[in-house]
Amino acid sequence: MIEFRQIDDGNPALxxxxxxxxxxxxxxxxxxxxxxxxxxxxxxxxxxxHWAAREFDWPGYSEEDLFAINKVLNEIDFGPLMDLHDVMIALKVGRHYKGQFKLTKAGQELVGQPGRIFGIFTPFYLFEVNHARFSRFDDEPVLGNWDVFLNVLNVETEDGATGADLRRVLFGEPDLAGGFDDVLSSLYIQVLRPLCWTGLLQENRDKGLLQTRESTFTKTPLWRAALRLETGGVVRRAPRH
Incomplete structure (x- = not known):
């Protein structure tokens, strides 16, 4: 059972x-x-x-990123926002009414309470949303369970780990005979990226690196503030060579 600690609204980790x-x-x-x-x-x-692209400044989906490949934006072009729209509806935080999206009473009660927003949205988003819809095949199975993923990542990302490191620890060495690592792709889309989008992990793609295998994933202060895991007393892994 994965437990989330309550986060105070004033916690700077948010x-x-x-x-x-x-x-x-x-x-x-x-x-x-x-x-x-x-x-x-x-x-x-x-x-x-267009307003959201500018104001959210979402990593990987900034205004510059989005308009580099789109002249105008449709919701499907802005994956994180499409997810948020769906989750707000699912959690009954917002609703469609006469051609507009409006907050419900439950949504209005969350205004100005970022700690409650995190506590309500994050577990639902991680564990209930079908992240595979962004995969090449939307019925692609999840590669494991969140309890294993989070406890392994708790140790492996303590000092940062690349996508290739995490793929190797969780699933072994890839067979790249076909030129594409489906397992790493699924791990990124279904586990690592959602954790980054909620703010528990941070992805570093310094020097313009485009491949997930080279990206470095590190826990943020929010991970330590929010998660209570079996591997809470992190055991340092041996250095990789």
């Missing part, structure tokens, strides 16, 4: 969560504009998407 930052900014936008405009298919309208 600054590491792109998800909490984006939700707070979304709530402020709704307060200022009365809601978020929806397309006929109930996706967020472009005026909000």
């Amino acid at each position: 600054v590491h969560s792109p998800m909490v930052r984006a939700l707070e900014k979304t709530f402020s936008y709704i307060a200022e504009h009365g809601g978020i405009g929806l397309t006929p298919s109930k996706a967020f309208k472009r005026v909000f998407l």
Whole structure:
């Protein structure tokens, strides 16, 4: 059983969560504009998407990143925001009403409470959302269970570990005869990236590195503040060669 500690609203570790930052900014936008405009298919309208790209400054999905490959944005182009939209609906924090997305009473009660936002959204997002929908095959199975992943990562990312390191520890050496590591791709999409988006891990792609295997993943202060794990007393791993 994975336990999350309650995070105080004033805890400075919350600054590491792109998800909490984006939700707070979304709530402020709704307060200022009365809601978020929806397309006929109930996706967020472009005026909000363009605003969110600028204001969220989401790692890997900044305004510069998004407009480098899109002239205009649709919600499907902005993966983190598409997830947040779905999760707000699922948690009944927001609803669609007369062509707009508005906060429910439960959502309004979260305004100005980033610690509660983290505590409500993070477990649901990690454990209930189908992250495989961003994979090449949306029915791709999860490669393990979160209890194992979090306890292993708790040790391995203490001083930082590359995607290749984590793939090797969890699943062994890859067979790259086909030129693509499906296992590492699934590990990133279904485990590592969601942990980064919630702010528990941080991904470092210094020097323009594009491959997950070369990225370094490190625990943020939010990991230590929020998670209570069996490997809580971290045992230092042996240096890698």
